[in-house]
Amino acid sequence: MLKELGFLQMWRLICWLRPPSTPECTSPTLKSYCKSKINPAHLTHNQFIKITDNGSPENKGNGMLERLNLDRIWPEMKAAEEMSPRHLNRLRRLLSMSQEYSPRNHLGSRWREYHGSNDWSGLLDPLDENLRREVVRYGEFIQAAYHCFNSNPATPADEPPFPQHVALPDRSYKVTKSLYATSSVGLPKWVDEKAPDLGWMTQRSSWIGYVAVCDDRREITRMGRREIVIALRGTATCLEWAENMRDLLVQIPGEYDPSHGQPKVECGFWSLYKTHGVQVSSLAESVVEEVRRLIDLYKGETLSITVTGHSLGAALALLVADELSTCTQEAPPVAVFSFGGPRVGNRGFANRLNAKNVKVLRIVNSQDVITRVPGMFVNENIDKKLRNTKITGVLNMLDNNMPWAYSHVGTELRVDTKMSPYLKPDADVACCHDLEAYLHLVDGFSASNCPFRANAKRSLVRLLNEQKSNVKKLYTSKAKALTLNLEREGSFPMSSCLPSPS
CATH class of the missing domain: 3.40.50.1820 (Alpha/Beta hydrolase fold, catalytic domain)
Incomplete structure (x- = not known):
């Protein structure tokens, strides 16, 4: 039955089973969700996937969904999430020709x-x-x-x-x-x-x-x-x-x-x-x-x-x-x-x-x-x-x-190479020692007990160019498909932004 439900209907089913405003909420995960005071039943699909400038969701509903690990009980959910506009927009930004940097503040x-x-x-x-x-x-x-x-x-x-x-x-x-x-x-x-x-x-x-x-x-x-x-x-x-x-x-x-x-x-x-x-x-x-x-x-x-x-x-x-x-x-x-x-x-x-x-x-x-x-x-x-x-x-x-x-x-x-969502956990020796891989990891590092930061700035173009065999297939396939689509639109000439090998 779940497979026949749409995205919004599935959210409403979750809310019906466990309303966020219920005062008896005891799960720590749901408690944190309740504090957001957002009822996903009232969200439209566009509001749900709306993105801030730094690439992170403006509302906490998506974080709730990720924490529930619904992909384990509904595998199609995982595929839909990975290919959602949120992910593609982020990947498009990381494959941009214009390099982004963290703020250059006054020291x-x-x-x-x-x-x-x-x-x-x-x-x-x-x-x-x-x-x-x-x-x-x-x-x-x-x-x-x-x-x-x-x-x-x-x-x-x-x-x-x-x-x-x-x-x-x-x-x-x-x-x-x-x-x-x-x-x-x-x-x-x-x-x-x-x-x-x-x-x-x-x-x-x-x-x-x-x-x-x-x-x-x-x-x-x-x-x-x-x-x-x-x-x-x-x-x-x-x-x-x-x-x-x-x-x-x-x-x-x-x-x-x-x-x-x-x-x-x-x-x-x-x-x-x-x-x-x-x-x-x-x-x-x-x-x-x-x-x-x-x-x-x-x-x-x-x-x-x-x-x-x-x-x-x-x-x-x-x-x-x-x-x-x-x-x-x-x-x-x-x-x-x-x-x-x-x-x-x-x-x-x-x-x-x-x-x-x-x-x-x-x-x-x-x-x-x-x-x-x-x-x-x-x-x-x-x-x-x-x-x-x-x-x-x-x-x-x-x-x-x-x-x-x-x-x-x-x-x-x-x-740590294993902290990157883009690199394979078993990346080879050359990748683990590669300078571009180092800069990629530093740019994404937040703290030793935190995951790769969602608003990482560094472009993935050089990393894909130099360490393609060590990048997860999910992202190489996404990057290839996205690049072809953008090239057809005339907005992303991939070859012009690839650096010479180093």
Whole structure:
């Protein structure tokens, strides 16, 4: 009988069985519904599906329906709901050519707090909307580095590097310096002979990022300071992968505080950071020289330094921040925003960064295995508890002597692929480590105990383009059907909004 009933008639049947205004209502779910003072029997179909600007229902009747789980007793209800105008309107917005963002509010006097002065205390869970916007913005700086690398992948060994054109997502910034990383390992000559077309993958020196500075007076006022950004991409060449595998800890040259422990970092990361190329300086020399120049150029202004990177770039970002924090006598505040970063050094290195007041926010996907390497498997929370027990001396001894005693540094913002309604729960390793997937998860993150936020802003176009096999079939089929319909109407040329692969 239920199948023969219309949508409105079914609602009236529910109301007849359990009127919302009944004072004897004892179910917590129905109690919350009663408080809304809305009688669904009086709603028209159009009123029921009316949508607010942020994509959430204006009335609570639909929430009541979802909480009743009627799709279990009436499967057709689930299909009707999933293909309702509400869902299609939301999907159409998320596939829009015009990118939407969370509000860019005035940070003003609170900029140091958003830059990590208090280790982002009280801003992460639930996630502050201003911080969400800033984190996504830094991720897009990294995406610009990936795109630039793809357009001109390597530096010829016998020619000086030419300046790279970087299409920044934020026009308030200008690029002032290209950065290169050089590997200290090489591949056999027969590789070049057998695969000459892959020469760009075997280059010892490759473009890895850039330095940019905010040059817009209105944006400087909004942020409360002039910002210097260093953005670094992840692994992209064979030799960089080879360096990633060199996972023994090596000591950082120079003096250190014995109370903090001997600072050590991964051999391969240190090699990429410190090695000179044929025609280029090391990454360490280039970034320090440029930041010193900018600090001198804008002397007297309020400045900040933000280093952001993904994967390998996240690891190098910590080495960059460590050196920039003491590159001048009055160095500006230094913060790192890293995405999918591996462990970089031991506890002595983490203590060194903390002593230098370098602030680190690690954005971590729970399903991303890269964030749990290199080194022995360590649960940071358990390790922290053990440090307060009698065995702390044994742990410190292991930190100083074990070649794989790695430790994370900084504050963690944890997201999870399984929280996204669009991605498959069993998404593959590549998807869980993908930068666009990270930005998608951050944009939808509300709190650790809350679902993906309904008013997420970030477009799904790039995610569908790069991770189509990991997106739930329901949404890929919807997106395909919706795109075809809009293309027929002449209002949605899908091909024009697809970015180049990164």
